[in-house]
Amino acid sequence: MNLRGMLLDNWPIKLTSLALAAVLWAAVAAEEPTTQLVPVTLIVEPPPGRALTRPLPPVRALYAGSARELVKLYHARPVITAVLPDTLSGPTYVLDLSPSDLKLTKDAAVTPRDVQPRRIEIHLDALSQRLLPVVPRVTIQPDSGFAVVGGLALSPSSVLVRGPGAALARLEAVTTMPLAITGVREPVRRSVPLDGAALGVVQPARREVDIAAEVEALSERTLLDVPVSIVGDRGAWLADPAAVMVSLKGPARRIARLSRDSITVLAAPSGAGRRETARLMLVPPPGIEAQARPDTVRLQRKGDA
Secondary structure, X not given: OOHHHHHHOOHHHHHHHHHHHHHHHHHHHHHOEEEEEEEEEEEEEOOOOOOEOOOOOOEEEEEEEEHHHHOHHHHOOOEEEEEOOOOOOOOEEEEEOOHXXXXXXXXXXXXXXXEEOOEEEEEEOOOEEEEXXXXXXXXXXXXXXXXXXXXXXXXXXXXXXXXOHHHHHOOOOEEEOOEEEEEEOOOEEEEEEEOHHHXXXXXXXXXXEEEEEEEXXXXXXXXXXXXXXXXOOOOOEEEEOOEEEEEEEEEHHHHHHOOHHHOEEEEOOOOOOOEEEEEOEEEOOOOOEEEEEOOEEEEEEOOOO
16 A cells, blocks of 8 residues: 555544644643743822823733633733832832732733842932911900900911922912810910811821910900090190090900000091091000090190180
């Protein structure tokens, strides 16, 4: 029998056997353990408000497993997700990668052996910083018979903030959280948080400021014979009476230190006639209430008396 006859005799059976052998070989080969480098999807989440300035380098992972399982990784890439710390202030960050960071997006019987590269440098946009004033949203309501003296003091009165330049440009001040303090009868000392939500992605160098307010009991006092000064008078007008009583109300310690020289009582002639009645104007120290008795005087030009 010649070679041609050997090949052609029963050729359907021989072709079927050959196909079955190929399928069997492929099935066995698919189950043989092997290693393969596969591409990885790298996801980097920068701090809020910041952005990456350079593309991320390609990352690959070395997996061990059967060919059948490794093929799955080409259709559903493994993923590494890295969240950069919010405290990051520099323009670069070195990210270390390891096989334990790999996450599969599809079930596959494979084992990660390595990540290439193991270390990459991430580049971010630069941060700016500004010193912004602090605006308190604090109200202090003293109890009856008491008053806040000198207003509200802040420490510090300004705060250094840091963030992307565009975000900083939109800010004019840093505000505190709202706070209402009622029924106060003594000095106030309190720490108040800054309103971080109002700052968005901008980060303040500190999270709170101190407030202080002096609260004192109110007192009343009457000063006698406080002279009346005539506005614009160059010796041309006389006031009747020339001095009045002034009732004062304010913080007790300040009231006790006041004298007749602490209060200015003014009368302004209109100049319409040689005699007229003028209502008195009082200029007390800040935080002091004052009322003159009587609250009007008679004015006349000198020489007409």
